[in-house]
Amino acid sequence: MTTDDExxxxxxxxSGGPDRAPRTPAAPAPGTPAxxxxxxxxxxxxxxxxxxxxxxxxxxxxxxxxxxxxxGLLGPNGAGKTTAIRCITTLLPVPEGMVRVFGHxxxxxxxxxxxxxxxxxxxxxxxxxxxxxENVALFARVFDVARRERAARVGQALEAVGLADAAGRLAKxxxxxxxxxxxxxxxxxxxxxxxxxxxxxxxxxxIARTSVWEHINAVRAATGMTxxxxxxxMDEADQYCDRVALMHHGRIRALGTPDExxxxxxxxxxxxxxxxxxxxxxxxxxxxxxxxxxSSAPSRPPETxxxxxxxxxxxxxxxxxxxSGDFRDVRSTRRTANxxx
Amino acid sequence: xxxxxxxxxTESAEPATATDRLDLLLVPPRARPxxxxxPARVVAMCVVELQKLRHDRTELYTRAVxxxxxxxxxxxxxxxxxxxxxxxxxxxxxxxxxxxxxxxxFIAIFYGIMIIWERDAGILTKLLVTPTPRxxxxxxxxxxxxxxxxxxxVVVIVIAALLGVAMTWNPLRxxxxxxxxxxxxxxxxxLSMTIAGIVLTRDRLMGxxxxxxxxxxxASNALYPVAVMPGWLQAVSKVNPLSYQVDALRGLxxxxxxxxxxxxxxxxxxxxxxxxxxxxxxxxLAR
Numbered sequence: 001m002t003t004d005d006e007x008x009x010x011x012x013x014x015s016g017g018p019d020r021a022p023r024t025p026a027a028p029a030p031g032t033p034a035x036x037x038x039x040x041x042x043x044x045x046x047x048x049x050x051x052x053x054x055x056x057x058x059x060x061x062x063x064x065x066x067x068x069x070x071x072g073l074l075g076p077n078g079a080g081k082t083t084a085i086r087c088i089t090t091l092l093p094v095p096e097g098m099v100r101v102f103g104h105x106x107x108x109x110x111x112x113x114x115x116x117x118x119x120x121x122x123x124x125x126x127x128x129x130x131x132x133x134e135n136v137a138l139f140a141r142v143f144d145v146a147r148r149e150r151a152a153r154v155g156q157a158l159e160a161v162g163l164a165d166a167a168g169r170l171a172k173x174x175x176x177x178x179x180x181x182x183x184x185x186x187x188x189x190x191x192x193x194x195x196x197x198x199x200x201x202x203x204x205x206x207i208a209r210t211s212v213w214e215h216i217n218a219v220r221a222a223t224g225m226t227x228x229x230x231x232x233x234m235d236e237a238d239q240y241c242d243r244v245a246l247m248h249h250g251r252i253r254a255l256g257t258p259d260e261x262x263x264x265x266x267x268x269x270x271x272x273x274x275x276x277x278x279x280x281x282x283x284x285x286x287x288x289x290x291x292x293x294x295s296s297a298p299s300r301p302p303e304t305x306x307x308x309x310x311x312x313x314x315x316x317x318x319x320x321x322x323x324s325g326d327f328r329d330v331r332s333t334r335r336t337a338n339x340x341x
Numbered sequence: 342x343x344x345x346x347x348x349x350x351t352e353s354a355e356p357a358t359a360t361d362r363l364d365l366l367l368v369p370p371r372a373r374p375x376x377x378x379x380p381a382r383v384v385a386m387c388v389v390e391l392q393k394l395r396h397d398r399t400e401l402y403t404r405a406v407x408x409x410x411x412x413x414x415x416x417x418x419x420x421x422x423x424x425x426x427x428x429x430x431x432x433x434x435x436x437x438x439x440x441x442x443x444x445x446x447f448i449a450i451f452y453g454i455m456i457i458w459e460r461d462a463g464i465l466t467k468l469l470v471t472p473t474p475r476x477x478x479x480x481x482x483x484x485x486x487x488x489x490x491x492x493x494x495v496v497v498i499v500i501a502a503l504l505g506v507a508m509t510w511n512p513l514r515x516x517x518x519x520x521x522x523x524x525x526x527x528x529x530x531x532l533s534m535t536i537a538g539i540v541l542t543r544d545r546l547m548g549x550x551x552x553x554x555x556x557x558x559x560a561s562n563a564l565y566p567v568a569v570m571p572g573w574l575q576a577v578s579k580v581n582p583l584s585y586q587v588d589a590l591r592g593l594x595x596x597x598x599x600x601x602x603x604x605x606x607x608x609x610x611x612x613x614x615x616x617x618x619x620x621x622x623x624x625x626l627a628r
Contacts, residue, residue, distance in 0.1 A: 141385035190471075
């Protein structure tokens with residue numbers, strides 16, 4: 001089981017103890033979020049496990065997403081990101097462990113959790129046979145938006161993603177980036193407190209990727225909502241996420257701000273270079289625990305600034321490209337990319 | 342097309358202007374009282390179905406071909422042969438309600454393919470993350486299939502009328518016809534979605550759909566009265582909801598003797614059971 005400290009190799013003060021005080025022991029009767037406690041985390045996972053048959057897709061995940069932050073769940077195909085997301089969105093049951101969304105238990109209070117969520121799955125999920133406006137209006141309807149306010153709300157959601165002019169066209173005429181933004185509007189129309197995006201920029205060209213992220217950021221700035229995003233583009237996570245968790249083989253291997261993770265890797269590399277003979281990568285068995293003590297003195301700038309990808313290679317061990325995702329994963333990813341065009 | 346050049350412009354719309362008016366997006370909508378959720382979701386799904394039909398009517402036309410052929414060729418021929426005892430009415434009149442029910446069933450029985458397609462496309466996934474109980478989602482989908490079938494039924498009724506079938510124009514009876522068509526389609530679409538929940542792929546569902554539509558059709562009173570069937574087929578016909586639907590349609594449209602109370606009870610119960618079965622298997626499609 002992954003413990004809390006294993007999740008944070010940097011051990012830096014920013015991601016450390018006090019503001020992540022464990023609230024679970026204090027939680028009263030199941031099903032009633034404690035109103036007196038400090039504002040609950042947007043997402044809390046404890047010991048989350050999920051297996052498809054023999055495959056342990058999620059193998060003991062602990063994480064806490066703070067309200068208002070952009071949290072990135074990173075990892076290669078098949079790391080278990082999507083399964084974790086589907087547990088949080090109530091699409092999958094929570095067979096083992098605990099998942100809470102703003103204090104609501106994802107396995108017991110499904111409707112309450114769903115009302116707080118805006119979800120954009122990995123596939124292009126807009127209905128091609130409907131116009132942009134009709135696509136958004138459907139989600140206004142199923143989230144019980146009153147009829148008198150529906151048109152205005154749908155209009156605002158479309159405007160927030162820059163699709164007001166194209167709203168009357170069928171979604172099948174949209175470009176990949178426009179469809180992604182349309183899906184964003186579908187998720188925004190219910191004023192969610194937590195926006196969950198599964199690979200929002202997969203298969204998009206760089207311009208469209210930037211555009212999607214700019215709209216996510218603009219909406220977050222305006223509404224203060226929490227964003228939980230999965231991606232395997234490390235550069236995007238570095239640029240747009242407040243904190244990231246690196247996931248591999250169903251476990252979280254590192255967690256912190258991109259800066260912390262990179263600084264921790266630099267420190268680890270220095271420590272490895274100076275005192276001891278080169279043991280560059282820690283053994284895959286216990287990856288994230290060993291480097292923690294050395295991170296207390298990140299004063300000197302590193303020789304070559306490591307990227308998040310370097311951090312990932314470091315904590316995940318070798319042979320990454322051979323393990324990442326089976327045939328089905330790759331096919332579905334390619335298919336999505338193909339549809340985005 | 343003037344729309345094509347407009348695409349790049351909207352693509353590059355600045356996000357800076359996007360956040361000007363977002364006040365409504367800060368307030369979560371109030372949840373409806375529990376009893377309103379089911380009808381609200383049914384309406385939402387039916388609206389989507391109608392919007393799609395409005396944008397693309399091809400299916401409406403192509404699906405009119407088969408019932409037209411049944412009425413025109415099979416109906417006219419057997420009217421002349423007079424081989425089937427129909428209780429004094431022309432055979433084509435006898436056949437018309439059967440063909441209405443059959444064309445509605447054909448639409449509904451392949452509705453599960455759409456569910457699987459929506460699952461693969463992520464549309465279903467997203468709907469499952471809305472505050473919609475699974476039974477309400479399935480009920481919505483099945484009644485949406487009913488609405489689609491209803492529009493098809495209107496087309497068949499018009500074709501039948503053009504072929505000289507003497508049907509009622511009593512609006513109350515026509516309303517009851519609509520209810521019977523929607524209930525029957527709700528059941529058959531739920532049957533299809535139930536199978537979809539079991540087999541999970543379009544190919545298998547397509548095969549099963551092909552395999553069961555004709556037996557359902559032939560083991561009903563759509564083409565011939567139950568009385569002329571061999572005993573075992575009568576027994577099958579008795580448990581086939583299509584027979585009750587055809588009986589209701591025949592009684593309502595032609596004024597023949599029918600067991601309307603029984604018919605509507607069976608259709609309602611079948612639809613409810615279908616919704617329950619499909620909803621319980623929807624989880625398999627979600628994962």
